[in-house]
Amino acid sequence: MKSWNMPKIREWVAGKMSQSASWRVVAIGTQWLCPMCGQVGAIFKNEERLPDLVIVHLTEKCKVFLSGQTAAPYTIESLTAKKWYIEIKYHISNDPVFQQHDRSRKWYCPYCTKQTEITLADDGKIPPLLVDEIHRHVTTCYGWDHGKGSPKSMEEVTKAIAGQDRMQATVEHVKNQMQSNPAWRTKDHSGHWVCPHCRQVLRSIDVSSNILMYQTAPFQIAEHIIETCSGARQAAASTNEVEKIARLEAPKTEVEARSGISDELLESLKSQIESVRTQVGQDQDLMKNLEEARKKQLMMLPDLPKIPGYDFQVIYKPCSHVAGDLYDFVKVSEHELGILQGDVSGHGVDAALVMALSRKVFQMQAKGRSSPWDTLVTSNMEIYPDLDRKTFITTAYGVLNLQTKLLKFARAGHNPLIIHNDKRDPQILLLEPKGMAVGMDKGPRFASGLEEVEQQLLPGDMMLWYTDGVIETRGKGGAEFGIEGIIEVVNKYARMEAKVLLHMLELARTEFQVGEQEDDVTLIGIGVL
Amino acid sequence: MDLALREKEHVYIVEVRGRIEVSDVDSFEAYMKALRARGVTRVIIEMSQVESVVSGALGALMGLADELEAQGGRLVLLNPNVKVIAVFRRMGLDEVFRICDVEDEARRVVMS
Numbered sequence: 001m002k003s004w005n006m007p008k009i010r011e012w013v014a015g016k017m018s019q020s021a022s023w024r025v026v027a028i029g030t031q032w033l034c035p036m037c038g039q040v041g042a043i044f045k046n047e048e049r050l051p052d053l054v055i056v057h058l059t060e061k062c063k064v065f066l067s068g069q070t071a072a073p074y075t076i077e078s079l080t081a082k083k084w085y086i087e088i089k090y091h092i093s094n095d096p097v098f099q100q101h102d103r104s105r106k107w108y109c110p111y112c113t114k115q116t117e118i119t120l121a122d123d124g125k126i127p128p129l130l131v132d133e134i135h136r137h138v139t140t141c142y143g144w145d146h147g148k149g150s151p152k153s154m155e156e157v158t159k160a161i162a163g164q165d166r167m168q169a170t171v172e173h174v175k176n177q178m179q180s181n182p183a184w185r186t187k188d189h190s191g192h193w194v195c196p197h198c199r200q201v202l203r204s205i206d207v208s209s210n211i212l213m214y215q216t217a218p219f220q221i222a223e224h225i226i227e228t229c230s231g232a233r234q235a236a237a238s239t240n241e242v243e244k245i246a247r248l249e250a251p252k253t254e255v256e257a258r259s260g261i262s263d264e265l266l267e268s269l270k271s272q273i274e275s276v277r278t279q280v281g282q283d284q285d286l287m288k289n290l291e292e293a294r295k296k297q298l299m300m301l302p303d304l305p306k307i308p309g310y311d312f313q314v315i316y317k318p319c320s321h322v323a324g325d326l327y328d329f330v331k332v333s334e335h336e337l338g339i340l341q342g343d344v345s346g347h348g349v350d351a352a353l354v355m356a357l358s359r360k361v362f363q364m365q366a367k368g369r370s371s372p373w374d375t376l377v378t379s380n381m382e383i384y385p386d387l388d389r390k391t392f393i394t395t396a397y398g399v400l401n402l403q404t405k406l407l408k409f410a411r412a413g414h415n416p417l418i419i420h421n422d423k424r425d426p427q428i429l430l431l432e433p434k435g436m437a438v439g440m441d442k443g444p445r446f447a448s449g450l451e452e453v454e455q456q457l458l459p460g461d462m463m464l465w466y467t468d469g470v471i472e473t474r475g476k477g478g479a480e481f482g483i484e485g486i487i488e489v490v491n492k493y494a495r496m497e498a499k500v501l502l503h504m505l506e507l508a509r510t511e512f513q514v515g516e517q518e519d520d521v522t523l524i525g526i527g528v529l
Numbered sequence: 530m531d532l533a534l535r536e537k538e539h540v541y542i543v544e545v546r547g548r549i550e551v552s553d554v555d556s557f558e559a560y561m562k563a564l565r566a567r568g569v570t571r572v573i574i575e576m577s578q579v580e581s582v583v584s585g586a587l588g589a590l591m592g593l594a595d596e597l598e599a600q601g602g603r604l605v606l607l608n609p610n611v612k613v614i615a616v617f618r619r620m621g622l623d624e625v626f627r628i629c630d631v632e633d634e635a636r637r638v639v640m641s
Contacts, residue, residue: 345585388592389592389596390554390558390588390589390591392591394620413619434621434624436622437588437620440588440625441625445625468584478581519583
């Protein structure tokens with residue numbers, strides 16, 4: 001048996017443990033991970049005893065150390081991944097909040113409180129294969145957030161499960177009704193659904209096409225029935241009655257609807273309306289010009305590409321008459337398509353002018369350049385001199401080879417590109433190369449900080465491009481919709497057509513929004529078929 | 530957004546509180562212009578009380594940093610929260626601005 005110079009080893013271990021983070025990785029507060037062999041090297045209760053236990057492990061059990069190696073092959077990243085695996089496995093076995101499932105036995109993640117595709121066995125046991133699946137979900141879950149998130153309480157998880165069970169049952173009920181009862185398929189002249197229970201036209205539920213009616217509407221209708229329907233407990237109206245409601249052309253004016261209000265209030269209301277009318281009259285010329293500008297800007301928007309094997313969709317929603325958001329599709333070469341999204345700081349007329357200028361510059365610079373880095377660097381040099389120092393354009397630009405499906409992508413201060421695919425692991429990919437916004441620097445810092453990445457796209461991929469107006473939408477208490485709000489919708493609807501995904505995302509955003517829309521909103525969805 | 534100023538040993542610390550919106554840019558610029566007119570070129574922006582910042586407001590900060598550097602000064606950001614740092618990162622500005630966690634360090638950097 002080898003004899004060790006223990007004082008020397010003790011000093012060496014103490015040095016490593018004080019200087020190197022990879023020598024201090026501990027799982028569930030008691031299990032020390034050895035950076036030499038990557039195994040749990042010591043289990044301790046009293047931290048003061050840990051150095052002694054580490055020395056015992058190294059000198060008696062660690063095959064790597066005993067082979068004479070002194071450099072630790074395991075990095076802090078790989079050890080942290082092991083620590084997370086151990087901790088998640090421990091919680092699955094010991095923590096009831098990690099063992100919850102709904103009626104269909106789908107496992108619920110305690111971090112995001114969402115239903116997963118993981119089905120638990122009837123006996124409630126969780127075999128190693130499922131532990132791996134749960135680990136995979138958790139480590140890619142936005143609620144877990146790379147170890148920074150905390151699991152929710154049992155009350156929150158069971159509430160989410162009860163809500164999902166109720167939602168599933170209601171969606172099934174709605175689907176059955178829509179198949180069998182014409183009253184449930186009734187829409188008004190604009191394609192809005194009419195609720196047979198509360199007898200209201202619901203402008204947020206679009207059933208103008210079959211795909212919207214049978215794929216997306218049942219979820220919206222179920223939400224309506226559970227959360228807002230004032231007649232959910234009443235008997236449903238007959239088909240004739242619902243169709244009559246749908247045919248009603250003009251809704252009552254506010255004054256007609258409030259026929260019970262006092263004369264004084266009515267006079268006050270009239271006076272206010274008159275005052276607004278006067279103000280509007282004064283601003284009429286300006287409004288007319290802005291309306292013309294809006295029409296011209298909308299006319300200048302590019303057509304959606306119609307390319308076999310791809311599904312392109314866009315939602316473009318200015319917050320004032322004219323927008324500072326831009327997007328474009330540029331033919332870079334015979335087989336390459338440039339996809340551009342930008343967001344000029346601020347909004348309104350100033351931003352719209354910068355938007356028009358920069359779009360033209362990007363178009364000119366993109367032609368013949370396969371590298372997004374080249375296009376953005378040259379565009380920045382062209383645009384920078386024309387901007388004041390507080391105006392900039394966050395830009396995402398990709399060049400897609402339509403034959404090989406290889407996407408080259410660069411991001412100048414813009415939001416990360418989201419790619420979803422059930423066949424990918426993890427299912428959601430964020431492309432987030434570094435780069436500052438166009439117009440913030442005249443050239444050197446912009447070019448040196450801009451990265452370009454490549455991503456091979458696969459059939460089933462859904463790309464989502466979005467501007468700040470989406471994530472910075474304010475809800476109750478000033479909360480932001482955030483990337484979390486987007487990911488939630490992507491998880492639900494990215495398997496469907498791009499049109500459905502964008503529609504549902506914009507619906508979720510507007511439902512979240514409190515008050516007026518504060519920024520322009522642009523969504524681009526691109527499905528790879 | 531609220532602004533407050535304190536000075537210690539020739540370093541000016543601007544304490545910003547609340548949410549920074551695009552509509553705050555003009556008043557922020559006017560405030561900083563008035564400071565520069567007094568010859569102030571070394572500035573720490575104390576951000577621990579900033580709840581959130583919209584990306585559209587960051588151009589003003591970039592412009593200010595450039596102007597201070599052109600006058601031989603420096604701008605340092607102190608202690609922004611995780612949410613604010615995420616906006617800087619998204620905008621590619623986390624490596625452009627010097628961001629410090631503690632005031633002593635910020636003072637050393639701004640005086641260097």
